[in-house]
Amino acid sequence: MRKVSIDLHKGYTVYIEKGIIDNCAEYIKDICKGRRAVIISDSNVAPLYSDRVIKSLESKGFEAFLFTVKAGEESKSPENLIKAADFCLQSGLTRADVIVALGGGVITDMAGLCAALYQRGVAVCQIPTSLLAMVDSSVGGKTAVNLSKGKNMFGAFYQPSVVLCDSTVLSTLPQCEFANGMAEVIKYAVLKAGRTKEILENENIEENLDELIEECVKIKKEYVCEDEFDTGARQFLNLGHTVGHAIERLSDFEVSHGNAVAQGMCVVARACAKEGMCEASVAKEIEKLCKKFSLPTVVTMDSEALFEASLSDKKRMAEEITLVLVRSFGDCFLYKTKMEYFRNIINKGLED
């Protein structure tokens, strides 16, 4: 069993163990006094895994209720958030009870926000089922749904009470979704190098999946514990994301988040090399890692259109933007600059 303690004011543990889903109630019983649980899941994940969660909950005396939304980003909506909360009320959930998020990042984000708001806060157990949700969205307490004109625009910081990662469920995750998660894993390797980079470069991913998840969660923990509310160090986690979000937006979300983040990291790294901030070999190594995990490295979009698309990024404060730039693996830095300089980064990074 691997464990990472997230040492915040309201701290919690991330448990990583194969098969833990069948024993989830052992951990859930310790985070709430009540014995009612609402499981929030999606139409792909619920048929595969909800029975196992319910069986475990019932074995520990819980009454379990399942709320399912259609799989996909469109379901991360205020309408579904309200439906989920209504379902909790109809199920008789009290503040002593628990919400269980069972799914990818769409579910961990929405169920987390539902838990934050329902009766002003109820315990939430995150059971992430995508690689992205295991290494990123289930940890750190960012919860949200989307508004019609912006992703994650309606949310709250609300930490879970426990996170249970069972990497065996990744066997049913489509390959393209696994690659999406790998983009975030590569991001951690660029930020901190260390064991994450070693595993990615030299070892069999499947055989080392639990250790890889643990290493990523430890890295995320460092940033979250230093800056829970995302006003400083946590911004490092946006490496590749500012360009990535612009790519997603410009493609009308045809390009997946993971692909866009990989492209964004490569654009930034190439630009950093051209600006003399890092060796060209660093950019090449990042590209090599992305290619190894079936992620794209080049962007064929028009640079001016990409720049325009980045202007609506929520990370932009007035005319300035904080970029995450790269000196080498394990040595990135935050750089607050004018939007004009960001235009230069895009122009240089788009060139091969």
Ligand code: NAD
């Ligand atoms: P997702 O939740 O849509 O899952 C991707 C697809 O995989 C879905 O179709 C889902 O049904 C399916 N799936 C998940 N687990 C499965 C399994 N084990 N077997 C079969 N199918 C499975 O998307 P995602 O990539 O997991 O997460 C993306 C979301 O996460 C975005 O909404 C993003 O904004 C959010 N996010 C949040 C944070 C945060 O810190 N809160 C960080 C990164 C991303």
Ligand code: GLY
């Ligand atoms: N996914 C970025 C963060 O949690 O801050």
